[in-house]
Structures are given as structure tokens and as C-alpha cells.
Amino acid sequence: MNSHVSYRSVLAMLLLGVVIWFLPVPEGLTAPAWHLFAIFITTIIAVILNVASIFNLAIAALAIAILTGTLTPEQAYSGFSAGFILLIVVAFLLARAAINSGLGERIAYLIIRRLGKSTLGLGYSMAITDAIIAPAFPSNTARSGVLFPIIQAIALGGGSRPDDGTERKLGNFLMMNGIAGLTISSALWLTAMAANPAGVGIAEEFGININFSSWLLASVVPSLTALIVVPYVLFKVANPTVKRTPEAPELASAKLQEMGQLTSKEWIMGITFILVVIAWALSETLGIDKTAIAFLGLAVVMFANIFTAEDLKAQGTVLDIWVWFAILYTLSNALNEFGFMPWLGDRIAALLTGFSWPVVYVVLVVSYVLIHYFFVSQTAQMLALYGVFLSVGLTAGVPGPLLALMLLFATNFFAAITPQGSSANVIFAASGYLETQEMYKYGAVITAVNTLIYLTVGSAWISLVAP
Amino acid sequence: MNSHVSYRSVLAMLLLGVVIWFLPVPEGLTAPAWHLFAIFITTIIAVILNVASIFNLAIAALAIAILTGTLTPEQAYSGFSAGFILLIVVAFLLARAAINSGLGERIAYLIIRRLGKSTLGLGYSMAITDAIIAPAFPSNTARSGVLFPIIQAIALGGGSRPDDGTERKLGNFLMMNGIAGLTISSALWLTAMAANPAGVGIAEEFGININFSSWLLASVVPSLTALIVVPYVLFKVANPTVKRTPEAPELASAKLQEMGQLTSKEWIMGITFILVVIAWALSETLGIDKTAIAFLGLAVVMFANIFTAEDLKAQGTVLDIWVWFAILYTLSNALNEFGFMPWLGDRIAALLTGFSWPVVYVVLVVSYVLIHYFFVSQTAQMLALYGVFLSVGLTAGVPGPLLALMLLFATNFFAAITPQGSSANVIFAASGYLETQEMYKYGAVITAVNTLIYLTVGSAWISLVAP
Numbered sequence: 001m002n003s004h005v006s007y008r009s010v011l012a013m014l015l016l017g018v019v020i021w022f023l024p025v026p027e028g029l030t031a032p033a034w035h036l037f038a039i040f041i042t043t044i045i046a047v048i049l050n051v052a053s054i055f056n057l058a059i060a061a062l063a064i065a066i067l068t069g070t071l072t073p074e075q076a077y078s079g080f081s082a083g084f085i086l087l088i089v090v091a092f093l094l095a096r097a098a099i100n101s102g103l104g105e106r107i108a109y110l111i112i113r114r115l116g117k118s119t120l121g122l123g124y125s126m127a128i129t130d131a132i133i134a135p136a137f138p139s140n141t142a143r144s145g146v147l148f149p150i151i152q153a154i155a156l157g158g159g160s161r162p163d164d165g166t167e168r169k170l171g172n173f174l175m176m177n178g179i180a181g182l183t184i185s186s187a188l189w190l191t192a193m194a195a196n197p198a199g200v201g202i203a204e205e206f207g208i209n210i211n212f213s214s215w216l217l218a219s220v221v222p223s224l225t226a227l228i229v230v231p232y233v234l235f236k237v238a239n240p241t242v243k244r245t246p247e248a249p250e251l252a253s254a255k256l257q258e259m260g261q262l263t264s265k266e267w268i269m270g271i272t273f274i275l276v277v278i279a280w281a282l283s284e285t286l287g288i289d290k291t292a293i294a295f296l297g298l299a300v301v302m303f304a305n306i307f308t309a310e311d312l313k314a315q316g317t318v319l320d321i322w323v324w325f326a327i328l329y330t331l332s333n334a335l336n337e338f339g340f341m342p343w344l345g346d347r348i349a350a351l352l353t354g355f356s357w358p359v360v361y362v363v364l365v366v367s368y369v370l371i372h373y374f375f376v377s378q379t380a381q382m383l384a385l386y387g388v389f390l391s392v393g394l395t396a397g398v399p400g401p402l403l404a405l406m407l408l409f410a411t412n413f414f415a416a417i418t419p420q421g422s423s424a425n426v427i428f429a430a431s432g433y434l435e436t437q438e439m440y441k442y443g444a445v446i447t448a449v450n451t452l453i454y455l456t457v458g459s460a461w462i463s464l465v466a467p
Numbered sequence: 468m469n470s471h472v473s474y475r476s477v478l479a480m481l482l483l484g485v486v487i488w489f490l491p492v493p494e495g496l497t498a499p500a501w502h503l504f505a506i507f508i509t510t511i512i513a514v515i516l517n518v519a520s521i522f523n524l525a526i527a528a529l530a531i532a533i534l535t536g537t538l539t540p541e542q543a544y545s546g547f548s549a550g551f552i553l554l555i556v557v558a559f560l561l562a563r564a565a566i567n568s569g570l571g572e573r574i575a576y577l578i579i580r581r582l583g584k585s586t587l588g589l590g591y592s593m594a595i596t597d598a599i600i601a602p603a604f605p606s607n608t609a610r611s612g613v614l615f616p617i618i619q620a621i622a623l624g625g626g627s628r629p630d631d632g633t634e635r636k637l638g639n640f641l642m643m644n645g646i647a648g649l650t651i652s653s654a655l656w657l658t659a660m661a662a663n664p665a666g667v668g669i670a671e672e673f674g675i676n677i678n679f680s681s682w683l684l685a686s687v688v689p690s691l692t693a694l695i696v697v698p699y700v701l702f703k704v705a706n707p708t709v710k711r712t713p714e715a716p717e718l719a720s721a722k723l724q725e726m727g728q729l730t731s732k733e734w735i736m737g738i739t740f741i742l743v744v745i746a747w748a749l750s751e752t753l754g755i756d757k758t759a760i761a762f763l764g765l766a767v768v769m770f771a772n773i774f775t776a777e778d779l780k781a782q783g784t785v786l787d788i789w790v791w792f793a794i795l796y797t798l799s800n801a802l803n804e805f806g807f808m809p810w811l812g813d814r815i816a817a818l819l820t821g822f823s824w825p826v827v828y829v830v831l832v833v834s835y836v837l838i839h840y841f842f843v844s845q846t847a848q849m850l851a852l853y854g855v856f857l858s859v860g861l862t863a864g865v866p867g868p869l870l871a872l873m874l875l876f877a878t879n880f881f882a883a884i885t886p887q888g889s890s891a892n893v894i895f896a897a898s899g900y901l902e903t904q905e906m907y908k909y910g911a912v913i914t915a916v917n918t919l920i921y922l923t924v925g926s927a928w929i930s931l932v933a934p
Contacts, residue, residue: 010770053776056769059557063763066756073550073756081548083540090526289533289540296530302523303477309520312787316780319789 005052013051017042017064026343033338035070040331044384048374058324061331071334079326079333083291084197088138088325090294091191092318094276095142097298097307101269104133104146106259109252112154116248119170119240123231126151126174127181131227134185134192136273139321140415140424143192144182148427151178153255155433158245162432171433173240179416179439180230180446182424187412187454188223190215191280194321195379195411198329202387203404205336206394210404211284218405218466222458226413226450233449237442268304272297325379332383345391352396360396362455364389365406369451372414378422382411401466406454413450416443472519480518484509484531493810500805502537507798511851515841525791528798538801546793546800550758551664555605555792557761558658559785561743562609564765564774568736571600571613573726576719579621583715586625586637586707590698593618593641594648598694601652601659603740606788607882607891610659611649615894618645622900625712629899638900640707646883646906647697647913649891654879654921655690657682658747661788662846662878665796669854670871672803673861677871678751685872685933689925693880693917700916704909735771739764792846799850812858819863827863829922831856832873836918839881845889849878868933873925880917883910 020038025031043061047054065071079085098104107129115125130147137143151174155161160169186193190200190212200210262270276297283290301307335341352360368389375381386407393403415422419429419439429439487505492498510528514521532538546552565571574596582592597614604610618641622628627636653660657667657679667677729737743764750757768774802808819827835856842848853874860870882889886896886906896906 005770005772007770052770053779055776055779056766059762060766060770063759063766066759067763073759074548077548077550077553077758079548080553081541081544081546083544086544086547291544292530292533292540295526296534299523299527299530303472303474303519303527305472309522309787312520312522313783314781315783315786319782319786320776320779322786 005056009049009051013042013046013049016045028343028346029340030338032070033335033340033343035068036065036331036335036338037340039065039068039070040335040384043328043331044380047380048376050376054328054377054380055320055324058327062327065331075334076327076330079330080322082201082326082329083289084201085322085326085329087197087291087294088194089318089322090291090298091136091138092142092321093307093312093315094273094294094298094301095137095139095146096311096315097301098133098136098269098273099146100311101265101301101306102259102263103266103269103273105150106256106262106266107133109150109255109259112150112252113249113256116154116252117244117246119173119243119245120231120235122154122170122245122248123174123177123181123235126178127184127227127231130178130181130185131188131223135189136191136277138191138194138197140182140186140193140412140422143185144178144424144427147178147181148431151175152431154245154248154251158242158247160242160433167433168238168240169242170240170245171431172438173235173238175428175431175433176238176439176442176446177231177234178428179422179425179443180234181227182422183413183415183446183450184223184226184230186415186424187226187409188216188219193378193412194325195382196408198325198379199382199386199408199411201329202333202336203390203408205333205387206390206400206404208400208404210401210408212280214466215405218401218462219409221461222409222454225457226453229453230446230449234442234446237445265304265306269301269306272300328380328383332387336387341387341391344388345395348388348392349395352392355396357393357397357399360393361398361403361406361459364393364398364403365410365455366451368407368410369414369417369447372417372421376420378411378415382408386411399463402459402462405462405466406458409454409458410451413454414447416446416450418443472523476516476518480509480513480516483512495810495813496807497805499537500802500807500810502535503532503798503802503805504807506532506535506537507802507851510795510798511847514847515843517843521795521844521847522787522791525794529794532798542801543794543797546797547789549668549793549796550756551668552789552793552796554664554758554761555661556785556789557758557765558603558605559609559788560774560779560782561740561761561765561768562604562606562613563778563782564768565600565603565736565740566613567778568732568768568773569726569730570733570736570740572617573723573729573733574600576617576722576726579617579719580716580723583621583719584711584713586640586710586712587698587702589621589637589712589715590641590644590648590702593645594651594694594698597645597648598652598655598690602656603658603744605658605661605664607649607653607660607879607889610652611645611891611894614645614648615898618642619898621712621715621718625709625715627709627900634900635705635707636709637707637712638898639905640702640705642895642898642900643705643906643909643913644698644701645895646889646892646910647701648694649889650880650882650913650917651690651693651697653882653891654693654876655683655686660845660879661792662849663875665792665846666849666853666875666878668796669800669803670857670875672800672854673857673867673871675867675871677868677875679747681933682872685868685929686876688928689876689921692924693920696920697913697916701909701913704912732771732773736768736773739767795847795850799854803854808854808858811855812862815855815859816862819859822863824860824864824866827860828865828870828873828926831860831865831870832877832922833918835874835877836881836884836914839884839888843887845878845882849875853878866930869926869929872929872933873921876921876925877918880921881914883913883917885910
């Protein structure tokens, strides 16, 4: 991604926004709803076209929404104190602490030692590691940062380098497998990706309640199926030239030897993590606030010097996410409150009239996945389209929990479709083991297999457990 | 400041908190008010004793307040979306942009070229630069980061190094003068220090309205007096061995020559700054939101590539400030809402009964200044004590605007009292030009002179313009 902003594209975007703003307000909509739509759609288009950073575009949209009187300052800023957004912020910092403590790496090596004898086995071991640590990492990007150095170490250890024609020995497959695994691990747990809880918040506004347990129950069967099938299919497609890696378990063993006994920091980190995850699981029953639990966990690991005030100063990325995420969420939310989403839903629903709900369901999910070719951020697409697609499906009679969950799973399983389809892809794309065109090809295969599995196995299972 | 946290001190603090919590609730207070006080006072004491970073202590306090049911999550998180706190966050980023653009440095050199012929003149020129750029820098810490490299360059250019016995030629005086100047520049403008708008928010709850213009009007006379007197007194006390610096204007000239014409980035930065400051000044008349203006300004300089998404990733400090500041503000605010502040005010007022209001006024201000010996953060002291002192003074008949303004000015002019009295001091303290004991000595002189000037000239002037 080029971080240089061109004046011309900013002006073009501004012009587009002004044109939409001054179009006649469609019947059935209020002027503020239309104006907010003008601001929001222009922002989303600018994000997709990478006109500027999402942070930059979000704060511009926020300022314009307030200064034009479209939103009050209180409405516009409310997202910054939303509990689930703060949960992401804190969990991001907790993830950093897990990396600092060394515990994340140790868990990865333990799994590799058991499962890492073949290239495919390594692929599975990384995907399983990912799936296991995922509930405690609400940022797939942060998780990609944990997995990447390990995958890289394994590839290099296996004699596959990015710069001497040995890319296809191991690295090429393992890197793309890392991306594929993240799409599934993120769909598996409510707390495995930043957009998931936000989507659950939106679903709640449609009267559909999803929590940590019900998400997991619905997701576990299709996700585990995908976890078994996808690495295998990718292995066949990528066809790495080295297929056995008997040295990987030893490498992991050696690394574990090197790490020695669990340090006190790892103990504290591990116990804190387990307690936090247990408290999260019990939070609804006991009526305790998830975010406060996360804050307490972070305070504990800070008191233990696992995550320090100095470490905090390096976490500008969290500031970035907090701001743009809160703003896009608030705008998307306000668009719904202003009646825009239901209105748009009615329009699209009119086009789908006469079709039975299963047809509408499949068309909606497949369109939702394909549209991700044009989105740089999973979260941005979810915020822009999830409410609309859900509303259309509900009107057409698609069972609410089925559609709500499937679209949220899709928000994760479509992420491999392009190299820039998720911020978690970027580190792998930059590894030197993957050509851009190759990533598009592998990405299409991964996404097709994911979509097929979730739509068949997943739909059947969800209809059974969350009717 | 040692960033390593000791278990023992954390446990001691926890114990203290528990003890206070379980003390009998004093008559006239509700249990939640007392419990919130237990959490808050323990946090403040831990901050003063530097038990852990203020961020760490603040999130622990937040989590405990929520998990004990003392505050609801909504109450506890509300500070994160408070407009004035977001204003600080955004302005911090704008300050970074000003540094990136090169405009800050250029303005400094322009002033030195005119005023920098003597050591005292250099001191004045830095203090004046500081005072001029201050309204656009709501972080005195950020401003210290702008001024420090320039002051260092001047000291080195004048043959005064921190490591070869030449400290006292120039550097020793100029570094301490930088600290002194910041105490005054921060008191001069409402937007020159992070705690100022927060204090104004607290004053508002007491029915005392202060805005950008009324602050400036009240502050301008005592602050300019201090700006003239303090560097001179410090010059006499520090007694630098080099008193004339005829080469400084040439150095500045050379630097300006080197910088060449204003770059397009400086132009955009300068125009944006001027427009933002004008809009801030007009915001109340026109009814536009100050924070939205700041967001728009930041968006513009980001579109102009002056502040990039990459730069943002390095701004973890802003995340730090946003979180702890919002939390302490919220706790302090809730303490007031729960009736604790008025209750405490009544108790202290009882001790001061029978004295005329001028006596109460002087006692309150002088105590407020001296207490800063025990506070590491200006903002923490303001949040902890401002409301209480204001409440006591009002009960004793001290004119509201006079006391409200004077205590807020004091929050700035007392900052030089210890090396750790302000985060803006730290960079100078670490320069190598100043001994710790020397800083305590100079700091006492600066604070005494400041207090005297603001209490005499300031009180008289404020009584005239803001009766």
C-alpha cells in the first residue's frame, strides 16, 4: 500500500461526496440520512480506492459529519467509549504482552514438535496453533505477527529462502497457508477478529443475539471442516517441492530447549490469560463487564512488568485502530438509526422479490464474498454492508441467526481473496515467498473452498443448532 | 522515573486501598462515594509514589471501579468520548505534524535571529517562542520536544557541552529556562496544556464559565510579567559564565539559509494552523465544535502528507495520555457527582471558618502550590484537588472566577518545583546540563517568583477584568 496521498484523488473524492450530497433526496429518506450516506459512501469508496489511510479518511468524515450538522458531537464521538471497541483496544495490548512474555512462541513450538513432520503437517500445525491462540487475540493482524516469525523460521530452517529460487520448497505454501489459516481461525471465535464483536453489535440491533458460546457452537463444525480441507487443497494447488520435513519437530525441540523452563513472566501471562478467558466466558452469566476484565488483565501483566509503559509508547497502531474503527462504526450505526439501512434493504429486497429464501440466502452470501475483491479492509466491508445484507435477507424470510452468523463468518473466510483483503495478509505478502498473481490464484481457491464449506456444512449445522 | 514495578509496592497499595474501602463510611457520604474515594485516593497516592506508570494504575482503578459495581461501565468509559479529551488527543497529533513540517523550528530560528545576541536574550527568545507557539500545542510535553533540540543546538553552538565541564557556560541556564518558560507559556493560554481544558470543565460544574478569550484576558498581564521577570531572576541565580552570544543570531541565520524558502508543507501547515486557531477562537460565537475543527485540521495535514499513517504508528504516547487522562478525569468527576467533593469541601472549609476570604484565598493557592512537591503529574494534582480547593474557596466567599483561574494558572506555574513536577521537565532534566539538587534550587526560586507575581499582579488584574 502506498502511503503517499495524491491531491488529485482527494479532490476527486471530495467532488464525488459533494455531488452525492446534492443529489435529490430519494423518497422515503430524510435529508440527514441522505447526507450521512453521502459522507459514508464517499469514505468507503475512498478507503477501497486507497485514496488515503483509513484513519485519515475516517477523521475527515467525522469532522465533516459534525461541521455540517449531520451528527451532533456527542453522537459522533460516542463510539470512542463503546465497550466492545475498548475491548479490542485492550485485547490488542494484551496480545502484545503475550508476545513479550514469550508464551505465544512456546505454544507454537510445542505444537510443531508434535505435528511438524511433513510440509502438510507443518501447515496444519500452524493453522491449529493459530486456531488455539485465536480467542485471546481479537486482532488477526496481531496474530499474523506472532505466526509469521515462526513460519519464516521453519521455512528458512527447511532450506527454503525467498531470494534464491528455493521459494517453492516450503515457504511459498507455508506463507499462503498462514493467510488461509487466519481466515478460518478468525471465523472460529467471536473474539478472534476485531470486526466480529462489532458485527454482533449490529446483529443485536436487528434483534439477533449472539454471544461467545453461541458463536463458537455455530462455527465449530464448518470451521473445523475448513481447517482440515483448506490446507490440504492448498497443498495440492501450491505443490511445494519439499513434502517431508522430518527436521521441524527437532527444530521446535531445540528452540524449546533453548527457551528452557517456563519463565515467571510466562506463568503470569498464561494464568492471567486463562483467567481472563474464563471470566469472558462467564461474563454474561455473572453479569460482569468483559472490557473491565480485559483492563484488569492488562493491569496485572503491567504490574508484572510483562508489558511496560515503554512498550505502550510503541503501540500507535492501537491508537490508529481505535480511532478509525470507532468512527466507521458510529457512522454505520447512525446510518442505520437514521433509517437508511432499512430503506436500502427494502430497495434491494424488491429486486429479490419472488425468490425463495434459500435462493436469496445463497445470492446474498456469495455476493457478499465476491464484493470483497473491492475492499481493502474486512472491517470496512462489514461496517458498510453487513446491516444492509442482513436487513434484505430478513425481509426475504431468511432465518435471522443463520444469515447473521454466515455473513459474519464470511467476513473472515473471504479475507484471502486478494493480497490486501486483510491487514493480516500483508506480512505474508511481503515475505518474498509469494508472487502477487499467485496470491490471487491461491486466494480464489481458498475463498471458493471456504465459501463452499461454510455454505453447505455450515448452513446445515447452524440450522440445526441455532434455528 | 523507574519503569520497573515492584510487587511489594503494588501489594502495599492494594492493601491501603482495601483498608480505606472498609473504614466506616463517614457521616454525610454514601457508600459508593466512599468506595470511589478509596479507589481514587489509592490511585493518586500510587501515582505520586511512582508505584507503577500512571496508565497502569489508571486502568487498574477503572477495572476495580467497574468490577466492584462502584461505577457502571457506561459511567466509567464516558471519558473516552469526552470532546475536550479528544481535543487533546488530536492536538497532540497536530503538534507532531508541526514538527514534521519544519515550521516549528523555522519560527524558533526567526525569533533567535532577532533576539539572540546575549545569553539572557536567548533565554527570552526561547521563552517567547514557547509562548507564541503554545496556543496551538495543548501538550507542554510536546512543546518541550520542539524547544529542546533548538536549545541544545544553541548551547552546543556556544561551546557549552554537558560532558566536559562547560555546562555552566550556556546550557545550564538555557535548559532550566526552558522549564521555567513552559510553566508560564502553559498558564498563558487555555489550549497550551492538557489539564487546562479539563480544569475549565470542572470549573463549569461549579457554574464558573471560562473560555479561550476570557482565560487569555485574565492570564495575559501576570503571564507577561512572569515572562519578563522569571528569566532575569533565573539568569542571576544560575549565573552562566558566558553572558554574550553574538554568534547565535548568525547561527539562526545560517540555519534559516539552510532551510531556504518556506516549503509547501510549511505553507500548508502554517495556513491550517492559523485557520484552526481562528476557528477555535470563533467556535463559541459560531457554535462549532472545537474538536471537530481539530480533526479536520489533522485530516488536511494528513492529506498533504505532512503527518502520515506511518507517523501515527509511532504515537503510542497519545494512546497512553488518552486512556489514563480519560480515566482519572472520569473518576474525579464521578467523585464530585457522588457528592464527595462538596462533602470534603465542607470539612476543610470548617477548618478555615472565621478567616476573611483574602486569607482563605492566599492559603489555598499557596498550599496548592506547595502540595505539588508531592505530585509527579500536574494533571493528576489538578484532577485530585482542583474541585476540592475550588469548593472550599467558594464556600469561604472567595470570588469564583478569581479562584478558579488562579488555581488553574497555579497548575501550570508550579510545574518547575521538582524535576519530575511536569512531564515537560523531563527532557531538560535528562540533558546532562543540570544536577538534580540544582534543579530543586532553581525550581524553588522559579516557583516562588511565579507564585508571587500571579498572586499579586495576577489577582489584582483578574479582579479587574473577571470580577
